[in-house]
Amino acid sequence: MTAALSVVLPLALAPLAAGVVNRVKALFGGRRGKPLAQSYRDILKCLGKGATISRTATWLFRAGPAANLAATLGALLFVPLGNLPAAISFPGDIFVFAYLLAMGRFFTIMAALDTGSSFEGMGASREAVFSCLAEPMLFLALMALARYADNLSLSGMLAAVSSGSWLSGAPVLALVTVSLFLLLLSENCRVPFDDPNTHLELTMIHEVMVLDHGGPDLGFIQYAQTLKLWIFSAVTASLLLPAASGSAALDALWGLAGLFAAAVAVGVTESIMARLRLIRVPPLLAAAGAFAALALVLVGD
């Protein structure tokens, strides 16, 4: 029952979290901003539209967004929301989780290359390279957490850590949190790694890969994007939440509070930072890895 909540809530509320990020950015910029529910409207509008498909494209272009959404939905099953356990958990599920996301990425990249466009090739190349560097860092951070919690499942290790653990393990948890937050920004194409609102295709990463998609395909892509933001926010926020209260409703409330707090943090980071030049991205990812490795060493035996 509680496990179902950690799946149903993101399915329903993920676009809202994206809305919160946008609202925070607008407030920082002195604008009123889009309505909080704008992401829902965008997705629904896309789902109701027709499509135009280039003569260059093959079946991969059509299958890419569906495969990506399916993989993201699959990965979502492993993610707890605060102290609400995930739908599926077993020792070693972190590897299945990460590889499902990688599978989604593979199909997004292939769909981008399928258009034969130089811009989309450029985005695909960058996405492949940056995610290749982010993946080991993610595993190092999760490995530090796993060793700290002595548990090899995502639900288990996140359940073992709560705001109370910070009294004893503050250095380790702080390093892991920073590392996971950096990965949250990088995997979701946020400033300083990528700018979802940029208007220059040459500097885009993710947005440029989906330039040619329209209609339901674009709807799938946008929904998968908000789900991915939810997934990484939920993992990061779990480290800071209080221990399980025993009441599902209270746990769900805390989980949502943590998640939206993470969304606000993303919005604030995006507002106060400039986007990095592309060649500066690998060093920042390396820094995330260094934090995680340091945390691993600090955990000790």
Added chain:
Amino acid sequence: MTLFLAALLLLFASALAALVLGRARAANLAGPLGCAAGCALGLASAVGALFSATPPALHLPWNIPFGALSLAIDPLSALFLLPTFTLGGAAAVYGRGYLSAMAGKRNLGAHWFFFCLMLAGMALAVCATNAVLFLISWEIMSLSPFFLICLDHDNDAVRAAGRTYLFAAHLGTAFLMAFFLIMGRLAGSLEFAAMARIAPGVLAPLAPALFCLALAGFGVKAGVFPLHVWLPEAHPAAPSHVSAFMSGALIKAGVYGILRSLILIGPMTPWMGQALVALGLITAVPALLIGIGQGELKRFLAFSSIENIGIMILALGLGILAASTGHPGAALLAFSGMLLHVVNHALLKGLLFFSAGSVLHAVGHGSMERLGGLAKRMPVTALAFILAGAAISGLPPGNAFFGELLIYVGGGIAALDLPLPSAGYAWACVAGLALIGGLSVIGFTRASGIVFLGEPRTDDAANAHDPDLSMRAAMVFLAACAAGAALASPALLRMILPAVRPLLAGQSPDLPAASSIVVNPEALLQTAVWIAAGATALALVLVLVRRWLLAGRPVHVGGDRGTWDCGYARPAPRMQYTASSYAEPMTSMFRRLLGETRRVKPPRGLFPAQGTASFASATPDRARDGLFLPLFTAVGAACDAVKRFQHGNLNLYILYVLATLVILLAFSLEFFA
């Protein structure tokens, strides 16, 4: 055993038949047909051996000193027979179509003779339990590919590749002879059974040397860094069915050899594990970094094979490290993941070389920058290559994912349970595997994206088409095997577990086996299969949802609607992203390490004339250019110096003989004493 011997006999018989037929067209029928039939028999014998309670064995005396015809198909041998015969049979069927244009013109009889010999040699090598028999079959297996690589011997590059291969193969055997001589001397017999009985106390002081000898000897065959240099040369030069077999099965003989010698050497020690983990990482990561800079399709695939050997070595090291420090749970996962990967990689790499071969067959070259848009022209080939590329990068629901998952979980448990210095190796394993996976995704999205997607960059690519029935059938067969291996991976694991036992046996049982996490590999794989299948089914459902959403709405497909490309009015195929641009972020990040060279002629003036600007980049293999070329040049120079004694002058030679005799006489009279 009877089945296995019948398979060998059939292979030798078809080899002879093909040789007799020579240039006749029938050689291209008798060879592959006999080969495929022999492989089917062999496969049946291997599967039978896997399920039999006692390994089938055969022991016949032989009049070669210390030699005996000792054969045994224990689970480990049977496991390596599986890819040998599966891939061998498929490659024979594929090769018939691949070579059909040459039938009647070239001596295909000789080609099929050596192909059958290579299969039989490898089958014998993995089953031999006598060192002499092993070395003889190893040599048969190692020498026949030289003739197969050199099929197109009019071509200089092919001859050079054949020569590189021949050197590498011989160098490896020299180490193996030393290894078996030492082992044989300690055991007093060249039978493996006697070697396994050597007292640990006798063996212990020599164990490091023996380990290094075995690693060097078998590492050359497997393609372990820096001994991998023959692979990227030999694979593009060889006909594609030969490269498929060599990459998918033959290099695994090296892995088999390493495993067998480790079992013979006896108790494993942590330093062996640490050395192998480090070796696995420095094999896999540089191989991919160099590989993603390659412009030739089959050359890239060769580097990907080196990478996968690196994964196997890495997993082997992880297993040894865990087993020797008293963590059998993690070791079991690592070893079984590694053996599963051996089977999975064979199927996928075979499929990848088959589809790359179809491109070569249709277009005449494998240069990525001159291809493109092949998915519309060769749909079967494109589907095979793209999906096999995703699978070999370890992505679910591909079959390689399940082997890698076991290695990952083994690494994860080791990373949690091992004490600090050793745990670092397990962390490196997990992070390294993730990096390898990511690099592999770069490499395979690049290869399949540039070659099969977009618009054709040249006319020959525009006129390509799918290959004939036998080649397509071989691809479909391997794809079906790979899909079956993914779905049935728990069952496959159950077949593999008996082969893991000898690796775990003999480990110090007195060490504490304290693990907080106990994982049943079969249950883990079963769960993973459900999840992967569920995600695939969900993707199919979403495709249907998409279709339902689009029904009745305006959908414009193709025609005059080109790629939007930010509103560019007249896109041309040459404007597409190239293979070198795609790899550029990675190759430039590691430029110092890789020694990538660039030739840039920038455009000059406001209106540069066509063809005046150019850019070309190449990623060399540093181990080849920096280590082996100077080494062999030095050896060559030393040999040249010796040549001075060889004048061709008879008087001088008589003087040499006289001088030698005088010196020997002096010695025998104890003149110098």
